[in-house]
Amino acid sequence: MKKFILFIALLLPILTIAQGKNDPAAKTILDGVSNKFKTYTTVDATFSYKVENAAGKALSNKSGAIKLKGTKYRVSFNGQEIFCDGKTVWNYDKGANEVTISKVESGSGTITPQKLFTNFYDKDFLYILTGEKKVAGKTIQEIEMTPTDKSKPFHKVYVQVDKAAKTIYSTKVLENAGNRYTYTVSTMKTNKTIADAEFVFNKSKYPGVEEVDLR
Incomplete structure (x- = not known):
């Protein structure tokens, strides 16, 4: 569960980006990503997760998977499984063989995996398109984001977008x-x-799973 919280917390910065002196080209790209995602009825994706130190030395390499359907989602990541049917959330810790059950929190501030793919540029960040490059035959557009709140534990977020697919x-x-x-x-x-x-x-x-019901 802790690793999944870290995953969400680190990606949360892309949920809200400041309006103001931002790059129109970057906004066009982000609009395209958001609009494309909204056309999907379901998403079944896998991802890799890498941690490096300031010198670029790899500290950790892991992988995960995510499924989305409407307000429902399922995430598997580093020994954790998160299930949500839109009303209830089950957080399963494989190492402890324990599942924590809670209700879905209501409100616009609630973090869900769906928000990691869309609705991520309303406020709190300045952004600019830094350029394009070829990666594995794909044209990748990179957008640099800087938080306006200097108390954040990070100072930059780089979002790379597949130009042709209009996906992150x-x-x-x-x-x-x-x-x-x-x-x-x-x-x-x-x-x-x-x-x-x-x-x-x-x-x-x-x-033998142990249940912790917080509902």
Whole structure:
């Protein structure tokens, strides 16, 4: 659960970006990403997660998977599984064989994986398109984001967008302490059939699991 919270917390900066003296070209790209995502009925994606120190030395390399359907989601990441059917959230810790159950929090400030792909440029950040480059045959557009709130634990966020697909390719967060966190989308399938049962924790599949019900 802690690793998933870190994953969400580090990506949260891209949820809200400041209006004002921002780059119109960057805004056009971000609008395209948001509008494209809103056309998907489902998303089934995998991603890699890399942590580096200030010198660029790799400290950790991990991978994860995410499924989205409307307000439902399921995330598997570093020994954690998060299930949400739109009303209830189950946070399963494989190492402890424990699941924490809670209600979905209401309100616009609630963080969900869906918000990591859309609605991420309303306020709190200044942004600019820094250029394009070729990565594995793809044209990648990079947008540099700087927080207006200097008390944030990071000073830069770099969002890379696949120009042709209009999807987020990767996100890099530069922490004030020096570490760099990079999340790269490895695969993404959209509009495929995903059963609602995929988003519900099935206790029978986890023998001996301990439940902590916070509802």
